[in-house]
Amino acid sequence: xxxxxxxxxxxxxxxxxxxxxxxxxxxxxxxxxxxxxxxxxxxxxxxxxxxxxxxxxxxxxxxxxxxxxxxxxxxxxxxxxxxxxxxxxxxxxxxxxxxxxxxxxxxxxxxxxxxxxxxxxxxxxxxxxxxxxxxxxxxxxxxxxxxxxxxxxxxxxxxxxxxxxxxxxxxxxxxxxxxxxxxxxxxxxxxxxxxxxxxxxxxxxxxxxxxxxxxxxxxxxxxxxxxxxxxxxxxxxxxxxxxxxxxxxxxxxxxxxxxxxxxxxxxxxxxxxxxxxxxxxxxxxxxxxxxxxxxxxxxxxxxxxxxxxxx
Amino acid sequence: xxxxxxxxxxxxxxxxxxxxxxxxxxxxxxxxxxxxxxxxxxxxxxxxxxxxxxxxxxxxxxxxxxxxxxxxxxxxxxxxxxxxxxxxxxxxxxxxxxxxxxxxxxxxxxxxxxxxxxxxxxxxxxxxxxxxxxxxxxxxxxxxxxxxxxxxxxxxxxxxxxxxxxxxxxxxxxxxxxxxxxxxxxxxxxxxxxxxxxxxxxxxxxxxxxxxxxxxxxxxxxxxxxxxxxxxxxxxxxxxxxxxxxxxxxxxxxxxxxxxxxxxxxxxxxxxxxxxxxxxxxxxxxxxxxxxxxxxxxxxxxxxxxxxxxx
Numbered sequence: 141x142x143x144x145x146x147x148x149x150x151x152x153x154x155x156x157x158x159x160x161x162x163x164x165x166x167x168x169x170x171x172x173x174x175x176x177x178x179x180x181x182x183x184x185x186x187x188x189x190x191x192x193x194x195x196x197x198x199x200x201x202x203x204x205x206x207x208x209x210x211x212x213x214x215x216x217x218x219x220x221x222x223x224x225x226x227x228x229x230x231x232x233x234x235x236x237x238x239x240x241x242x243x244x245x246x247x248x249x250x251x252x253x254x255x256x257x258x259x260x261x262x263x264x265x266x267x268x269x270x271x272x273x274x275x276x277x278x279x280x281x282x283x284x285x286x287x288x289x290x291x292x293x294x295x296x297x298x299x300x301x302x303x304x305x306x307x308x309x310x311x312x313x314x315x316x317x318x319x320x321x322x323x324x325x326x327x328x329x330x331x332x333x334x335x336x337x338x339x340x341x342x343x344x345x346x347x348x349x350x351x352x353x354x355x356x357x358x359x360x361x362x363x364x365x366x367x368x369x370x371x372x373x374x375x376x377x378x379x380x381x382x383x384x385x386x387x388x389x390x391x392x393x394x395x396x397x398x399x400x401x402x403x404x405x406x407x408x409x410x411x412x413x414x415x416x417x418x419x420x421x422x423x424x425x426x427x428x429x430x431x432x433x434x435x436x437x438x439x440x441x442x443x444x445x446x447x448x449x450x451x
Numbered sequence: 452x453x454x455x456x457x458x459x460x461x462x463x464x465x466x467x468x469x470x471x472x473x474x475x476x477x478x479x480x481x482x483x484x485x486x487x488x489x490x491x492x493x494x495x496x497x498x499x500x501x502x503x504x505x506x507x508x509x510x511x512x513x514x515x516x517x518x519x520x521x522x523x524x525x526x527x528x529x530x531x532x533x534x535x536x537x538x539x540x541x542x543x544x545x546x547x548x549x550x551x552x553x554x555x556x557x558x559x560x561x562x563x564x565x566x567x568x569x570x571x572x573x574x575x576x577x578x579x580x581x582x583x584x585x586x587x588x589x590x591x592x593x594x595x596x597x598x599x600x601x602x603x604x605x606x607x608x609x610x611x612x613x614x615x616x617x618x619x620x621x622x623x624x625x626x627x628x629x630x631x632x633x634x635x636x637x638x639x640x641x642x643x644x645x646x647x648x649x650x651x652x653x654x655x656x657x658x659x660x661x662x663x664x665x666x667x668x669x670x671x672x673x674x675x676x677x678x679x680x681x682x683x684x685x686x687x688x689x690x691x692x693x694x695x696x697x698x699x700x701x702x703x704x705x706x707x708x709x710x711x712x713x714x715x716x717x718x719x720x721x722x723x724x725x726x727x728x729x730x731x732x733x734x735x736x737x738x739x740x741x742x743x744x745x746x747x748x749x750x751x752x753x754x755x756x757x758x759x760x761x762x
Contacts, residue, residue: 162538194536194564196537197540228511229508252598252599254600256729260730263728263731287563287564289565289600417575418560418564418572
């Protein structure tokens with residue numbers, strides 16, 4: 141995205157590495173984020189579901205974000221997740237990201253609650269945006285019913301865009317439901333919709349999607365970038381097929397633990413395997429199966445570039 | 452409960468009053484909590500679902516809890532909710548409550564996540580308890596699948612009790628499923644189970660429940676206390692029937708907004724109506740209907756005692 145005002149391309153919801161005592165490992169996080177950008181990611185959606193963001197405190201998330209900026213990463217490529225069930229915390233995290241210069245924020249709805257109607261969700265976003273009261277704020281709605289149960293209806297998206305056309309600028313759709321993504325693209329041209337998984341990346345781009353925000357970008361960023369660059373070429377369908385096949389393999393294991401096993405394996409840094417409860421570490425046999433399956437895709441983590449990035 | 456080691460009786464998940472700018476209204480909160488105790492509640496489960504706890508930040512919850520203790524409320528009657536999806540925050544809030552002298556804490560499972568298995572939830576509680584490392588900690592598990600989707604299986608409850616018999620001492624069951632409550636009572640004698648709604652209070656007490664923790668204790672504390680005192684008398688079934696009928700009326704409206712309308716109406720303090728998003732305020736007609744229905748129960752908020760308590 142670089143100099144454009146809104147995000148486009150492959151955005152990685154960066155994994156968060158932890159130490160044995162569960163504290164965030166800042167140095168390893170900065171290294172991983174830099175590597176993702178070098179591998180072709182246009183932006184970093186740090187503190188999404190894949191980042192175990194909701195297992196961290198607000199203070200931990202703010203400290204990690206500041207460390208990224210301090211390390212020299214341009215805040216313009218950052219789209220941190222700043223959602224929280226607590227409106228106080230959503231406001232604090234969002235204000236912090238805007239003040240740091242992040243080009244956008246990805247905001248969950250207040251996910252503790254169920255049977256919430258559109259008026260309640262509208263009231264939540266209305267209050268957050270009014271209290272930030274900053275023209276620099278660019279909100280991407282985080283639609284992820286598999287975790288939050290409820291989400292953003294087409295009607296609600298329309299209401300939020302109408303009320304805040306310069307602020308509510310996009311959405312990550314992690315519903316897994318292509319019909320929903322297609323309806324958003326059709327109903328809201330110019331609204332930056334990102335499929336939340338790469339299996340819908342090509343179809344998305346052909347229908348006006350801005351790119352893709354997907355967990356597996358942590359392991360496969362260069363290939364995803366290649367598809368983004370070549371989506372209008374004759375190679376696109378074959379690229380999508382091979383990317384989708386790899387995705388299916390990875391998601392047949394627990395996603396975050398599997399991604400961490402992959403990074404640990406290819407970097408030789410076993411501390412990468414650590415995750416926070418309620419996630420658990422994969423068993424030895426499950427890990428062996430993961431790498432047997434990945435071998436069938438000739439999967440590699442682009443080792444030369446990784447070495448270049450961090451060492 | 453007073454001098455006993457564990458909670459029993461009617462425990463109120465106290466409502467949290469807010470000001471027009473959504474900030475917590477500490478003075479009104481302290482007044483309401485004192486009134487609940489004067490009306491016969493044995494304890495206060497502050498910061499539950501009814502308290503809009505998950506709409507507040509950790510700092511706000513800590514400040515309100517400190518204000519209660521500072522006001523003279525014995526911390527032994529306090530069972531604050533200290534759960535959070537973030538394990539860091541769950542540890543911070545729990546440690547704070549233990550250090551203040553609260554007799555117990557009510558802990559949600561890490562509710563952002565779905566498809567979490569028992570191993571993951573066990574790992575979460577194991578980490579929280581190990582890191583608090585304080586003999587004073589008494590955990591009540593907060594089982595509320597209508598909000599968290601997943602909850603505590605019988606097997607998991609047994610594992611947690613086996614691992615921490617002096618720490619994991621009870622559970623609030625807000626499943627609404629009497630069969631689940633009965634199974635917990637049967638499988639874990641001596642474990643302090645509280646039905647999460649008063650419609651199961653008498654059946655619970657007859658089968659070994661420790662009392663009841665219910666939202667409507669905010670509006671109907673004296674009657675609930677009467678049932679607790681008289682559950683072994685011939686009057687008990689009639690008392691339960693009238694209490695259940697009132698409960699059904701109140702829960703046919705949005706629970707937290709309706710309870711706040713009731714307090715506002717009977718105290719003449721209209722600021723009590725304010726709630727945080729994603730809740731919304733009830734419309735004027737819905738409010739009228741609420742009071743028409745309450746009138747049929749000859750409902751009153753025990754005005755004389757309220758006046759005595761606060762003014």
